Amino acid sequence: MSEAMARDLTHRPVILVVGGGYVGLYTALRLQKKLSRGRAEIVVVDPQPHMTYQPFLPEAAAGSVEPRHVVVPLRRTLNRCRVITGALIGLTHAEKRARIAPVEGTSFDLSYDVLVMAAGSVARTLPIPGLAEHGIGFKNVGEAIYLRNHVLARLDAASSTDDPAVRTRALTFTFVGGGYAGIEAFAELEDMARYAVEHYYPRLSPADMRWVLVEATGRILPEVDLDMGAWTVRQLTARGMDIRLNTRLESVSDDGVVRLSDGEEFPSETLVWTAGTKPNPVLAQTDLPVDGRGRVECETTLQVRGMPDAWAAGDLAAVPDVTKDEPGATTAPNAQHAVRQAKQLADNIVAVLAGQEPAPYRHKYVGSVASLGLHKGVAQVYGVKLKGWPAWFMHRSYHVSRVPTFNRKARVVADWTLASLFRREVVSLGQLQDPRREFVFAANTGRTGQLPPPRPEAPGTADTPERSQAG
Numbered sequence: 001m002s003e004a005m006a007r008d009l010t011h012r013p014v015i016l017v018v019g020g021g022y023v024g025l026y027t028a029l030r031l032q033k034k035l036s037r038g039r040a041e042i043v044v045v046d047p048q049p050h051m052t053y054q055p056f057l058p059e060a061a062a063g064s065v066e067p068r069h070v071v072v073p074l075r076r077t078l079n080r081c082r083v084i085t086g087a088l089i090g091l092t093h094a095e096k097r098a099r100i101a102p103v104e105g106t107s108f109d110l111s112y113d114v115l116v117m118a119a120g121s122v123a124r125t126l127p128i129p130g131l132a133e134h135g136i137g138f139k140n141v142g143e144a145i146y147l148r149n150h151v152l153a154r155l156d157a158a159s160s161t162d163d164p165a166v167r168t169r170a171l172t173f174t175f176v177g178g179g180y181a182g183i184e185a186f187a188e189l190e191d192m193a194r195y196a197v198e199h200y201y202p203r204l205s206p207a208d209m210r211w212v213l214v215e216a217t218g219r220i221l222p223e224v225d226l227d228m229g230a231w232t233v234r235q236l237t238a239r240g241m242d243i244r245l246n247t248r249l250e251s252v253s254d255d256g257v258v259r260l261s262d263g264e265e266f267p268s269e270t271l272v273w274t275a276g277t278k279p280n281p282v283l284a285q286t287d288l289p290v291d292g293r294g295r296v297e298c299e300t301t302l303q304v305r306g307m308p309d310a311w312a313a314g315d316l317a318a319v320p321d322v323t324k325d326e327p328g329a330t331t332a333p334n335a336q337h338a339v340r341q342a343k344q345l346a347d348n349i350v351a352v353l354a355g356q357e358p359a360p361y362r363h364k365y366v367g368s369v370a371s372l373g374l375h376k377g378v379a380q381v382y383g384v385k386l387k388g389w390p391a392w393f394m395h396r397s398y399h400v401s402r403v404p405t406f407n408r409k410a411r412v413v414a415d416w417t418l419a420s421l422f423r424r425e426v427v428s429l430g431q432l433q434d435p436r437r438e439f440v441f442a443a444n445t446g447r448t449g450q451l452p453p454p455r456p457e458a459p460g461t462a463d464t465p466e467r468s469q470a471g
């Protein structure tokens with residue numbers, strides 16, 4: 001923001017916020033609170049009409065929280081911003097011009113004065129044969145709900161046949177990547193499936209299921225100390241889950257046979273990829289400076305290096321970590337930094353608009369909490385290590401305090417309360433994966449009732465709502 005513009009009270013600067021996730025939502029919320037209507041126009045662009053509270057996705061997949069309650073509607077929450085449902089597809093900051101592709105219709109240019117780049121990250125995949133055809137990520141609510149329905153539908157399939165090959169294939173669930181997102185998804189879904197099998201599938205036993213987690217390094221949960229990661233491996237192994245450390249996924253055949261680097265091969269109808277993230281590739285379509293890992297280079301004030309009117313934070317930003325002595329250290333991509341950076345970023349924009357100096361971002365990472373299923377968890381916060389029920393309780397208390405808006409907090413607590421009073425809901429709404437199937441069959445053939453049973457679709461072809469969230 002030029003000094004002249006800061007002083008020019010007749011000019012109403014346009015603040016363009018790219019991405020309405022953690023950073024985008026919190027930044028826009030604070031800006032709309034701190035800037036009067038006439039002071040600036042805030043425009044938020046996101047392909048999704050909502051922010052996703054990603055730490056609740058594993059619980060949404062397990063059915064402990066309603067899917068609608070893990071998202072925050074942008075238009076309702078950002079009622080003093082202009083919300084565009086679309087994606088940034090290019091940006092020339094030198095001309096302060098962004099190219100936007102709305103969900104429908106032709107793309108258009110948008111001029112702005114101040115940029116907030118907050119388009120997050122996407123799954124970091126590898127060119128593994130068969131992965132794109134058979135795998136699914138775990139970053140958005142569509143994927144979480146797809147997996148819930150898919151896992152339960154596999155139990156239905158296995159319980160309804162005596163063919164051992166079909167049963168084995170259906171009941172083998174493979175996950176790749178042992179960070180917190182992967183471990184939470186793996187553990188929560190196993191916990192849900194175990195409950196379902198024990199209560200509603202008399203023809204199946206938990207021992208019939210095979211849950212395999214493949215991790216390329218020698219440990220899981222790098223966010224906590226080694227002993228806590230090792231404890232988690234022991235806990236999951238005691239539940240009968242198969243954790244393969246120092247192992248990679250090599251390939252997946254056309255008929256879904258998974259091959260690992262340790263030489264083992266097995267058929268699996270479920271393949272979930274949670275092996276890390278990378279900055280949103282849309283950055284390549286901009287003139288913002290990026291580092292060797294593809295992240296936007298930032299100053300400690302969260303300004304983009306060499307561009308005082310552009311700001312960035314969250315998963316796609318290389319923000320110097322001033323709490324560490326190591327030269328070149330940057331903050332880790334997680335919600336804890338994202339939410340705090342958003343606050344600092346908004347305050348800095350307000351300060352610069354008022355002709356003041358921006359302040360540096362400073363936050364020492366306090367630790368992690370992870371849920372491993374109902375009443376099970378692992379946590380390390382301010383150096384305090386918790387296991388089992390206390391960790392799980394801390395996970396829930398922490399995240400309910402963090403999920404944006406009172407409305408969402410109340411709904412999540414109501415979900416948990418109802419779930420504790422009644423039995424767990426473990427029904428597959430498999431029709432959500434392909435809702436037009438029956439109608440299309442009827443319309444094409446003039447018949448109903450003779451539809452062949454649905455096959456499990458490869459995730460890449462299933463009709464999964466909201467799959468495009470990560471851009």
Ligand SMILES: Cc1cc2nc3c(=O)[nH]c(=O)nc-3n(C[C@H](O)[C@H](O)[C@H](O)COP(=O)(O)OP(=O)(O)OC[C@H]3O[C@@H](n4cnc5c(N)ncnc54)[C@H](O)[C@@H]3O)c2cc1C
Pocket residue numbers: 018019020021022023024045046047048050051052053054055056057058086087088089118119120121138139140180181280282313314315316333334335336337338369469470471
């Ligand atoms: C399953 C899971 C569990 C997690 N659990 C934890 C946890 O327990 N603790 C923790 O600290 N962190 C956790 N994280 C990480 C945390 O959610 C992220 O670090 C955080 O969301 C990053 O915020 P962000 O704003 O940078 O990105 P996001 O929140 O991902 O927001 C990016 C936004 O940009 C939008 N977008 C994408 N492309 C475009 C485009 N071209 N144009 C416009 N908008 C675009 C997206 O739709 C999205 O809304 C978890 C992540 C996952 C996936």
